[in-house]
Amino acid sequence: MRSAPEPGSPQRIVGPGFHARVHALVATVPPGFVTTYGDVAKALGSRNVARHVGFAMAALPPGSDVPWWRVVAAGGRLAMASALVQREQGKRLRAEGLVVKNGRVVGFAAMRFLGLG
DNA sequence: CGTATGACTTTTA
């Protein structure tokens, strides 16, 4: 549990940084579900910050509690990360019961996590 | 404080 934010805060900001909010939102994605950078960015206020969502993911340390693999690009496609990361992500997604084919999540729309906004 | 960068999205051709 995070400390209760002040009622005057516009949103539940867990940290002073932008990354903290991204990590918090990604951490709210339940297993078996995925979300997109744009959705997270939109939930943060603007869709244009989608790049920063990925930036925040890249800044995630190994062993982080943030399920970065549940975050995919628009259309359920894997992000432009290193091919190694893409493969790792697809592997992890499959472990969650999802189906990744040709760098895309099959039935992505049906398992896309709604609740960020 | 200014410059450079980047795991994106969307539109247009």
Place this chain on the structure above:
DNA sequence: GTAAAAGCCATAC
């Protein structure tokens, strides 16, 4: 179906 360009904004140096 693919290709290219513009938009946008936080973090790092």
